[in-house]
Amino acid sequence: MTQSTFKRLLLGITGGIATYKAAELVRLLVRQGVEVQVVMTQAACQFITPVTMQALSGRPVFTDLWDNRIDNGMAHIEFTRDVDAILIAPASADFLAKLAQGRADDLLSTLCLARACPLMVAPAMNVHMWKNAATQRNLALLKKDGALIFGPGSGEQACGDEGFGRMLDPEVLLEALEASQQPKLLAGKKLLITAGPTFEAIDAARGITNLSSGKMGYAIARAALEMGAEVTLISGQTSQIPPYGANLIKVTSAQQMLTAVMANLVSKDVFIAVAAVADYYVLNPSEQKIKKDAHILTLELAPNPDILANVMNLPDPPFCAGFAAESENLIEYAEHKRRRKNLPLLAANLIQDAFGGDDSELVLLDDKGAHPLPRAPKIILARQLLRHLARMLPKKPKD
Ligand SMILES: Cc1cc2nc3c(=O)[nH]c(=O)nc-3n(C[C@H](O)[C@H](O)[C@H](O)COP(=O)(O)O)c2cc1C
Structure with missing residues (x-):
C-alpha cells in the first residue's frame, strides 16, 4: 500500500451511523503509515466504542475535555501541536454547526478551535438534515473559513431515505485526502x-x-x-x-x-x-x-x-x-x-x-x-x- 503524505492526523469522530466507516478509515490510515490520534464526542461513543478505535489506532482514545492523562491537563491544546491536519469523519450536522460558530464545549470542538493546522471535514447525515438551510449555511461558513469539505456522497441511507448525506467510503475519502495535498499544477487543463x-x-x-x-x-x-x-x-x-x-x-x-x-x-x-x-x-x-x-x-x-x-x-x-x-x-x-x-x-x-x-x-x-x-x-x-x-x-x- 502507498505511504500517505500525512505523518500525523487527529481524527475526530462525531455521533452518527457512519462511525462504522471511521473504523475502516483508521485501519487504512495506519496501514499507510499515518499516526492517528482519535478523539470522539460523547455521541460518537453511543455508536462505536473508544476501545475499538484504540485497538485500530494503537493509541488511547480521548473523549473528555477534563481528561487528566495528559501531563499539563491541556489535551485540547497538546493534541493539535504536531498534527498535519484535523479530520472530522463522520462530521454530524450538530458538529458542523458547532464548528461554524466556533464553539468549544467539548474536547473535539475545543481542539478544532485551538488548532493551528488545516481542518478537513467529511459530513454524514440524513438527506433532509443535509439539505436543511441551516446546515448549508454552516457549511458555507466553514468553507469560507478555509475548511476542506469531502463529500458527502449520494445513495441509499441507513434511515431508508435516498440522496446526499452519506459519508464518503473510506477508500474514496483517503484518495480525496491525498488529492487535497497535491499541487494543482494542471488546474484548468x-x-x-x-x-x-x-x-x-x-x-x-x-x-x-x-x-x-x-x-x-x-x-x-x-x-x-x-x-x-x-x-x-x-x-x-x-x-x-x-x-x-x-x-x-x-x-x-x-x-x-x-x-x-x-x-x-x-x-x-x-x-x-x-x-x-x-x-x-x-x-x-x-x-x-x-x-x-x-x-x-x-x-x-x-x-x-x-x-x-x-x-x-x-x-x-x-x-x-x-x-x-x-x-x-x-x-x-x-x-x-x-x-x-x-x-x-x-x-x-x-x-x-x-x-x-x-x-x-x-x-x-x-x-x-x-x-x-x-x-x-x-x-x-x-x-x-x-x-x-x-x-x-x-x-x-x-x-
Ligand atoms: C440512531 C441515530 C443516528 C444518528 N445519525 C446521525 C447522522 O448520521 N448524522 C448526524 O448528523 N446526526 C445523527 N444523529 C444525531 C446526532 O447523534 C446528534 O445530533 C448528536 O447530538 C451529535 O452529537 P455530536 O455532534 O457531538 O457528535 C443520529 C442520532 C441517532 C439517535
Missing part, C-alpha cells in the same frame, strides 16, 4: 488518457490481448485529477477501479480505442497514450466460436492503426506523451521511438516492470535527455511524470 490492453477478437469467445493491467494509466488519470485536471480516461478491459471524477469510456479493440480518442480530442490540452494497443488485429474474426479439429488453424493478422501517430498528425494536436515498454536496450529503443514519432515526451519502462505490478521504474525522455524515476508505486511515478509534463506545457490552455 483537459487531459485525454488511454489505459489498459486492447482485445482483438478471433471468434465469439477468444481474442488476442496482452498483459497490461491498466494500473499505470489509471494512476496517471488519478494523479491528473489530484492536480486539478479534467480527465477523460479511455480504457481497455481491466479490473481497475476508475478514479473518482474521471470521465470513463470503455472500449475493447484498438479500432474502438482510436475512434473514441478521435471523438474526444476536442479542446484537450494533453493526450497521454498509456494503453498497450495490439499491433495487429485478426482480419476475419469468426462470429461463431471456432470448433476444435485436427487441422492447423491459420490466423491472418493485419496491422492496427497507430493511435498516437493519428493524434500527432492532426493539424493542431494537443501536447502528446507516449509510453514505450521494451524488453532490452530500454533507453536506445525508446528514444528511437520518441524521435520517430516526433514526441515531446516519452516514458520508457522495461516489459518486466511495466505489466501487472504495483511498482515500476520509469525513464522520461525529452529533448533535454533522459530523466530516470527510481522504483516506486505507480501513483508516485504518475505524479512525478505529470509534474515533469506540467513544466513542459504551453502556458495558455486551449479554449
Whole structure:
C-alpha cells in the first residue's frame, strides 16, 4: 500500500451511523503509515466504542475535555501541536454547526478551535438534515473559513431515505485526502488518457490481448485529477477501479480505442497514450466460436492503426506523451521511438516492470535527455511524470 503524505492526523469522530466507516478509515490510515490520534464526542461513543478505535489506532482514545492523562491537563491544546491536519469523519450536522460558530464545549470542538493546522471535514447525515438551510449555511461558513469539505456522497441511507448525506467510503475519502495535498499544477487543463490492453477478437469467445493491467494509466488519470485536471480516461478491459471524477469510456479493440480518442480530442490540452494497443488485429474474426479439429488453424493478422501517430498528425494536436515498454536496450529503443514519432515526451519502462505490478521504474525522455524515476508505486511515478509534463506545457490552455 502507498505511504500517505500525512505523518500525523487527529481524527475526530462525531455521533452518527457512519462511525462504522471511521473504523475502516483508521485501519487504512495506519496501514499507510499515518499516526492517528482519535478523539470522539460523547455521541460518537453511543455508536462505536473508544476501545475499538484504540485497538485500530494503537493509541488511547480521548473523549473528555477534563481528561487528566495528559501531563499539563491541556489535551485540547497538546493534541493539535504536531498534527498535519484535523479530520472530522463522520462530521454530524450538530458538529458542523458547532464548528461554524466556533464553539468549544467539548474536547473535539475545543481542539478544532485551538488548532493551528488545516481542518478537513467529511459530513454524514440524513438527506433532509443535509439539505436543511441551516446546515448549508454552516457549511458555507466553514468553507469560507478555509475548511476542506469531502463529500458527502449520494445513495441509499441507513434511515431508508435516498440522496446526499452519506459519508464518503473510506477508500474514496483517503484518495480525496491525498488529492487535497497535491499541487494543482494542471488546474484548468483537459487531459485525454488511454489505459489498459486492447482485445482483438478471433471468434465469439477468444481474442488476442496482452498483459497490461491498466494500473499505470489509471494512476496517471488519478494523479491528473489530484492536480486539478479534467480527465477523460479511455480504457481497455481491466479490473481497475476508475478514479473518482474521471470521465470513463470503455472500449475493447484498438479500432474502438482510436475512434473514441478521435471523438474526444476536442479542446484537450494533453493526450497521454498509456494503453498497450495490439499491433495487429485478426482480419476475419469468426462470429461463431471456432470448433476444435485436427487441422492447423491459420490466423491472418493485419496491422492496427497507430493511435498516437493519428493524434500527432492532426493539424493542431494537443501536447502528446507516449509510453514505450521494451524488453532490452530500454533507453536506445525508446528514444528511437520518441524521435520517430516526433514526441515531446516519452516514458520508457522495461516489459518486466511495466505489466501487472504495483511498482515500476520509469525513464522520461525529452529533448533535454533522459530523466530516470527510481522504483516506486505507480501513483508516485504518475505524479512525478505529470509534474515533469506540467513544466513542459504551453502556458495558455486551449479554449
Ligand atoms: C440512531 C441515530 C443516528 C444518528 N445519525 C446521525 C447522522 O448520521 N448524522 C448526524 O448528523 N446526526 C445523527 N444523529 C444525531 C446526532 O447523534 C446528534 O445530533 C448528536 O447530538 C451529535 O452529537 P455530536 O455532534 O457531538 O457528535 C443520529 C442520532 C441517532 C439517535
